[in-house]
Amino acid sequence: MMKKGLTTLAVSIAALFSFQALSADLPNNLEWETNDSAPTFASPKATFGGTFRTYTLSFPQTFRTVGPDSNGSFRSWILQANLPPLIKHPNTNEWLPGLAQSWAFGDDNKTVYFKLNPKATWSDGKPVTADDYQFMLKLMRSKDIVAPWYNDFFTNEIADVISFNKYTIAVVSAKARNRDELIEYTNLMPRPAHFYGKPKVDKNNDGIDDKFVRKYNFKPEPVTGPxxxxxxxxxxxxxxxxxxxxxxxxxxxxxxxxxxxxxxxxxxxxxxxxxxxxxxxxxxxxxxxxxxxxxxxxxxxxxxxxxxxxxxxxxxxAAVGAGGLWLNTAKPMLDDINVRKGIMYATDFDMMIAKVLRNDYSRKPNGMGFGHPGYDNTDIKAPKFDAKKAIEYFEKAGFSKVGSDGIRTNDKGERLSFAVTYSQQSFTPRVAVLKEQAKLAGLDFELNLIDGSSMFKYVLEKKHDISFHNMGTGDIPAYWEYFHSDNANKPQTNHFTNFTSPELDGLIDSFKSEFDIEKKRALSREIQQVIADANVIVPGYMVxxxxxxxxxxxxxxxxxxxxxxxxxxxxxxxxxxxxxxxxxxxxxxxxxxxxxxxxxxxxxxxxxxxxxx
The missing domain is CATH 3.40.190.10 (Periplasmic binding protein-like II)
Structure with a gap:
């Protein structure tokens, strides 16, 4: 049965959208969907023109959206200059046409077919075609982009991109998925094949320039958006x-x-x-x-x-992503769970929110985020500040002595001290509250301000002890990039804690491949419990x-x-x-x-x- 607001388009009326004749390989039983009945959310009073003047705190390290240093705050400006095949309505959550005019599901629970808008062009005037999708897959699988997450996703999660004609493609998931999740995985944006052209140096013979990272560092791509x-x-x-x-x-x-x-x-x-x-x-x-x-x-x-x-x-x-204080377990002392448990109780986000943030912000109940119905483990609660409990755990870890400065030490003379890395001067009063409260438990937080994109590069390189930052999120929480051992102790990955376990790897692998939505949600809740038990993210705040x-x-x-x-x-x-x-x-x-x-x-x-x- 079709969802409310969707129109079934028979293949026989494909000519209505000026598409080329369909390939014989295209299934003839597809039910094409579009959506033209969802409410709009802009104003017809709007007028065109003028210059919007705004600012950014730091100049981007690159204009690439993949590869080294690409995961900075400016990345969203570049990514959102493009349209995916489908866009999601911000109020109703319905899928709407984007780069594609219509879409259809295969019988295998793996394949989504898209009819691209034949009028779609890149910002340099070149048409958007199926070739751009073929190039996208080649690019994302190439080692030359130096982007392990993308290499993995487009190899192990995306099986293929099939072109039927200039404007009709199919994106094939590597595993069966329920329909909502299937669109999330296959709703991929193309890359302009003509912009990259034939590589000058291609020792890997994969069609991608061996010097991709350097060559395109500050060379922006054409885009499909406005x-x-x-x-x-x-x-x-x-x-x-x-x-x-x-x-x-x-x-x-x-x-x-x-x-x-x-x-x-x-x-x-x-x-x-x-x-x-x-x-x-x-x-x-x-x-x-x-x-x-x-x-x-x-x-x-x-x-x-x-x-x-x-x-x-x-x-x-809006859903809230993971974040707060990320504890890097690859660093000395932070590999001890008793130290991490002590930090959990010695970190007073509630006082920060009350004293500095006027209770405008809310405490995040779970270090992995909030607002993913069914996926969030609602039994997990952010720990309240408790200096006595913190001290108990610190003493279990061997930090039984207190120095003249009030900071605990162990028999080796190591101080219970960690640098907290953050990215904006305006965050200093917030971290200062955490520092003052932590002293009550004999814990020292050193303030380590690194401005803007340089901070995130520092954290991606895993140089931090503790990082104070939040991440974005989609409708479905992400775990592989943050907690799978494939990404631990590697630069340029989002595995900020470097915490791994065979149990967690197994759960994440199962989560990635699970088809049944209720089982997938149950796995998500279990994963979040394992992460909470590991005490590697002190839940922060949400806005x-x-x-x-x-x-x-x-x-x-x-x-x-x-x-x-x-x-x-x-x-x-x-x-x-x-x-x-x-x-x-x-x-x-x-x-x-x-x-x-x-x-x-x-x-x-x-x-x-x-x-x-």
Whole structure:
């Protein structure tokens, strides 16, 4: 039975979408689906044009999205400049057409067929075809990209990509999966074969340049989405440009009235507080006020009171990824579970949230995240701060002496001291609270601030003792990249704790291959319990909202947010803002004139709790 809102398209009417004649190898019993009945979430009032001015804390180490140093914060800007075959509705979770106009499932529970939009083009004007999918598979399997996770996924999880004609493909999973998960695994974005061309050096004879990593480090690919990287001033600035109002994607109703600004200018400003000053001077169009001190204290100046800058706080129901404090068990002392258990009780996130974060944030119950119904182990609770319990575990580990500085030592004279690595100056007060509270248990947290993308590179290289950071997530939790022994003690992987066990490997392997959704969820809960018992992630905090200040010329739909809105203004992307904002140039002129003349407007603060849990 077809899902509500889906239209079955018989193969016999494929000509309606201007596809080439189907290959004889294409099954003739496929039921093609599309979706044109889900609600839209943009505003028809939106207008096109203008430059959105924003910032980033650090210049990216690369513009590649695979390979060394590619897993930085700027990566999302690049990835979301492309469309996958299908996109997920941010409120209803229905699948919508993206790069593909329609899709169908094979009888084997492994294969999904896609009819690509024949009007789809790369940002350089070249058509998107099945060849780009064939190249994608070749690229991701190549050792030349130096990306073990992608090599594994596209070898062991994706069996094949089959081309039937220029615009019809099938992506074949290596194992049977239920339909929702099958789409998640096969909903892959192509790579522009014409951009890479024939490699000059190919000793591996795999069709990929042996010097791929260096050659394409700062050479952005063409994209399928509306924005491409136009200008780069290394270390200073990155500018994106819209391909134009005739972008092929606007024939899709779910893209209409979105991606409205003509240019996006991203300035590198290495300190968030300095960036705030740039914003309040009018040099940036919006500024995220997620931090409680920003919302409650620092966003109440003259420009806010005079109504030139407005504020909005919207709640969401987005899933939360793994994170908090990641304990690197490859480091001395952290390989002792009693030390790790002691750290669990000696880390006072609750006081941090109350004292520094004004209880705006919530404690994450589980180090592996939150908001994955059925997959989350709800029996796991974040431990409360308890110095006495922490001391008991530290003494079990041999740290029975207390030095003159209050920090515990063992018989070898080793201090119970670990560096906590973090990425932003604004996080210093948060980590400082953890440091002060940990002293009550004789534990020393050294503050190790490494700015921006350099911090994440440091952690990927496994140089950290303890890393204070959070990761993103999908609808289904990921485990292999974080905890399978295949990735332990290796640079450029997300195995931040280096904790492994045969039991955990077995569970993760079973989770990856399990077809039955309820069994898969049960395996997920079991995996989370093993990870919790290992005491390798101190559950941190989660932020169930988006908050921003913005100049009054920045406009949003009447229903300004969706369930998945992570940012109100952040460029584009189904996982970010959904890019429904626009710039009203007339109001911009009006506001600037008012500021010169002294005219004021009513101050505006909007709080939207539609999706508050």
């Amino acid at each position: 924005y491409y990287i136009d200008k780069i001033k290394k270390g200073k600035n990155i500018a994106f440009k819209h391909v134009g109002e005739d972008w092929w994607g606007y024939e899709n109703k779910y893209n209409q009235h979105r991606f409205n600004v003509e240019k996006i200018n991203i300035k590198v400003i290495r300190d968030a507080d300095i960036a705030l000053k740039h914003f309040e001077k009018g040099n940036l169009d919006s500024f995220d006020l997620v931090r409680p001190d920003l919302w409650h204290e620092k966003s109440d100046g003259k420009n806010y009171q005079n109504g030139y800058i407005q504020k909005a706080w919207v709640y969401n129901q 169930p909202y988006a908050r921003a200040g913005f100049w009054r010329w920045m406009k949003l739909p009447e229903q300004m947010a969706t369930k998945q809105t992570g940012y109100l203004f952040h460029g584009w992307g189904f996982a970010q803002t959904f890019s429904t904002f626009w710039i009203d140039e007339e109001i911009k002129k009006e506001t600037k004139a008012a500021m010169k003349s002294g005219k004021t407007f009513e101050p505006v603060t909007i709080i939207d709790d539609t999706y508050k849990l």
